Amino acid sequence: MSAAAVLGWLVLAALAPGAAHLRAGWRKTGLILLGCYAAGLLALLAVRLSTDNLLGDLTQDSWLTGITAGAVVLGVAWFALIVHSFVVLRPGSLPQAGQVLAGTFAGLLAVLVVLPFGMVSSYVWTSRNAINDIFVNDGTPEPQAEGTTTRPEDPWAGRTRVNILLIGGDADDNRIGVRTDSMNVATVDVKSGNTVLVSLPRNLENVRFRPGTPMAQHFPNGFRLPPDPGGGRSDLLNSVWEYADAHPEIFGGKQHQGPKVLMDTIGYTLGLKVDWYALVNMWGFARLIDAIGGVTLTVEQDVVFGRYNEGLVKAGTRKLKGADAMWYARSRTFSDDFTRMRRQRCVIGALLDQADPATVLTRFNRIAGATKELIRTDIPRPMLKHLVPLALQVKNARVTSIQFVPPLISTVSPDWAKIRSITEKAIRDSAGDRPTAATASPESSSAPKSTRSPSSKKQKESDPTKTLTEGCGSL
Template sequence: MTTASLIGWTALSALVPGAAHLRAGRRRTGFVLLAVFGVVLVAILLYGLRFMGDAGAVIRSSTLTTIMVGSGVCALAWFTLTVLSFVALRPKRLSQNGQIVSGIVVGVLAVSVMAPFALTASTIKAVGETLDAISAPDGSQPTHVPIRAEDPWNGRKRINFLLLGGDAAGNRESVRTDSMTVASVNLATGNTVLFSLPRNLQYVRFPAGSPLHKQFPNGFTAEQGLLNAVWYYADNNPQVMGGRNRGPQALKDAIGHTLGLKIDYYAMVDMFGFARLIDAMGGLQIRVEQDIKWGGKFGTAGTIKAGHRRLSGEEVLWYGRSRVDSDDFSRMGRQRCVIGALAQQANPATVLTNFTKIATATRHMFRTDIPRDLLEHLVPLGLKVKDAKITSLQFVPPLIWPGNPDWHKIRTLTLKAIRESMTDRRAVAANASPSDAPATPGATTPRVPASPSPSETQSLAKRPTQTPTQNDQEAKSLTELCGF
C-alpha cells in the first residue's frame, strides 16, 4: 500500500466507517462499524422527523441539550474512528518518509472531522444562551401561568404582541419607546393586523386596575403627556407603580386600553442593537422613495439616496429615524417597511449563513416578557404569519390627531381592522381614512382632560390642518407601499 492510498482509505473511513478495516482484511470489525454507522444515521433521521410537524420543539431546552451532547459524542467518536482506521491499515509498512507524511495528514484529518460537530455544538450553545438571555425575567413580569403543550395559548384565539423600538441614546437618562406597534395575530390563520401608534400621542388613559389610573385619572400628563414617555415615567417612579421595572406593564396597560385590546406580551428592540442585527444579516434591501437626509436638524451627516438599495445597519437605523424634511408619521411608514423587509429577507439561508453574528447581536438587543417555555410555540406561529395576510393601520393625521385623540374612534377602527383581517381578501396595508369609522349613535368620545395643562392648551391651539405625510385613501399592499 502506497502512502497516498493509505491516506485515501483513511479519509474514506471518515465518510464510510469500516471501509479501512475492510481494506485491511478485518472484515468483522469493518461490518460492525458499518452497521453502527447505519443505526446512527437512522436514529438521527428518526429524531429529525419528530420536528417535521413541530418545528418549535427544536428550540426546546431539552432538545438543544440533546443535540449539543450528541455533537460532542460524535466529535470524539469520529476522531477515534479516524485514528483507529489509520492504525488498522498498518502504516509501519510504509517507508520512514511515508510514515511521517501519512501521520501528519491523518492527524490533520482526525482534527478536521471534529470541526462540523464542534460547530454544531457551538451554534446550539449560542441558540440556548440567546433564548435564555432575551427571556430572562427582569422584574417586570408577573408570575406566568405554566405553559401547557396541548394549549400553550390558554384557550385564546388571538394574541396581541406589543413591538417596541427603544431609544436609549447617550443623551437620555432612560429608554424612550419611539416606535410602538401592536401585532394582533389570529392563532388559527396567522392573519395579522399591525396597529402603529405615534410616539407623540398625548393624554393616554389607563385601565382602572393600573396604578397610573389613580395618578392620572384624566390622562397621562407627565413628560408633556407623550406616549413614548410612559415606560420612562413608570421606571423612574417605582413608588407610584408599586415596584421597580414596571415600565413595560405600564405601557402595555396604556396601549391596550387605547386600542381596546389585551396586550399579552411585549418585545423591545434597542435601536442600536437593531443596526448590529442588520449588519449581521449583510444589510437590508429597501426601496427608498426619496432622498433621506440624516444627522442633526439639517441632515448634515449623510444622505440615503433614493432607489432600490441595500442599506447597512446604520443606514437602516437612520432611514427609520430621520426627521429631516419629514415628520413622525412618515417615520412610522418607513419603520413599517423596515419591519416588512426584515420579515421577508430573514430567510433560513441568510440566518444560517450568519448565525453566530445574528445570535450575538440578538442577545444584546432584545427585551421581552415572553416566557422561555412559550418561545417554542412562537416558531410555528411565526411561520404561519409569514405566509398569511398582514394588514396595517396607522393612527396618524388626518385620521387621528395625536394632541386631541378620539379614543372611541381608535377602538372602533381597531375592531373593524381585526374583523376585516379575518376575511379572505388579499393582504392589504390599510391606511384608513376618517370615513372608515362607522357612526355609533349615542356613543361618547373621551377627550382631553377637563383642566388642560399649558402644554396641552398650546397643542390644541396649534392643531395642524394637514400633515406632510400623504395617507392614501385607497388600501394598498405592503408590496405596493414598500416596493418589496
C-alpha cells in the same frame, strides 16, 4: 494496496464508519461500527418523526445542552475513527512517497470531519447563552386551559391570537429612562400565522388608561401634564413607560411598572389584550443589520439627519449598513413622525424578507451576539418553544399593517372607538372573514382593475390596512 486505494477507503470510512475496517479484515469491529452508525441514524429519524415541534424543542435548555455535549463527543469519536481507519489500512506497506501523501491526507481528513461537529457545538452553545440572556426564566409554567390541571395539547390555552407589543426604545447612556419612539402590536393568528402589525404614533395625546388602574385613577381625563419649559410635551404616548417608571408612588411604591403600564395602555387603546412585549434598542437594531450584512432598501428621497443636518442617506436602491438604515428609519429632519413610521415599517419588512436561513446560518454568531444586546422582553422562557414555529409561520404568511396617523385619526383628539373598530376589522379580515372581494385590500384581490366598480374603488381607498411593504420601494 495503493495510496489511492487508502485515500478512497478513508473517505468512505468518514461517510460510513467501519468500511475501512471491513476492507482491512477487521470484520467484527467494522460490523459493530456500521451497526452503531445505522442505529444512530434510525434514532435521529425516530426523534424527528415522534416530535411534532422539533424547532421549538430545540430552543429548550436541556436539548441545547445535550446537543452541545453530543456534538463534542461525536467530533472526538469521528477524529479517532479516521486515525484508526488509517492505521488498520497498513499505510506502512506503501512506498515512502505514498506514505507521506496518505498520512498528510489522513491528518487533513481527521481535522475536516471534526469541523461540522465543532460548528454545531459553537452555534448551539451560543444560541443557549443568547436565549437565556434574553428570555425570562422565572419558573412561569406553560399556559393552561381554564379548568385543567394538566398540560393542554393546545399551547395557547384556547387563544386564537397572540398579541406582542414591539417597541423601539431610544435608551441612551446619557438619558434617564426609556423613551418608546416606535410602538407596534403584532397580532398573530396562531393557526395560520397571518399577522396584523398595528402602529401607534409616538405623539398620541390625551391617552386613556384602562378604568380601575392606578394610572386611570391618577389621570381620570386622560394623560395630560403641563407643557415643558421649552414648550414640548411629556405626556405623549411615548412617555407613558418613562412616566410610570419615574412615579412608583402611583403604584403603591412598586418599581419598574413602565412596561406593564404601556402594554395595558396600548392594549386598552386597541381593544386587545397584549400578552408580552419586546423592547428593541434602536441602535442595537443597527448592529443586528450589520450582523446580517446590511439590508437592501429603496430610499425614496434624500434623508437628512444629525444635529446640524450633516448626515445624508442618499436616494436610491442599495444595501445600507446598520447606521444608515436606522437613520433612514428614525430621522424626522424635513419630515414628520408619520413618514418616519412608514419608513420604520419598510425596514422591518425588508428584514423579514432578507434574513433568509442561509444568511442567518453563515453569520450566526454575530447575529446572536447582536440580538443579545438588542432585545429586552418579558416573554417566559417556556413559551419560546411554541413561539419559534409560530414565527416561521409568520414569515410565510400574510402580514398586513395599519398605521394610525392623520388623516386616519387625529393625534391631538383621537377617536378611540374608531381606533378599536378599525383594529377589530383588520384582525377579522386577516383571519379570512372578508365576505367579498370588493372589501379586500388591493394586494389580496386578483380581480382586474377594469372590472371594479367606483364604489368598490372608494371602499378600497378608504381601507387603512396595507401589506407590510406597501408604499416602500418607490422612487
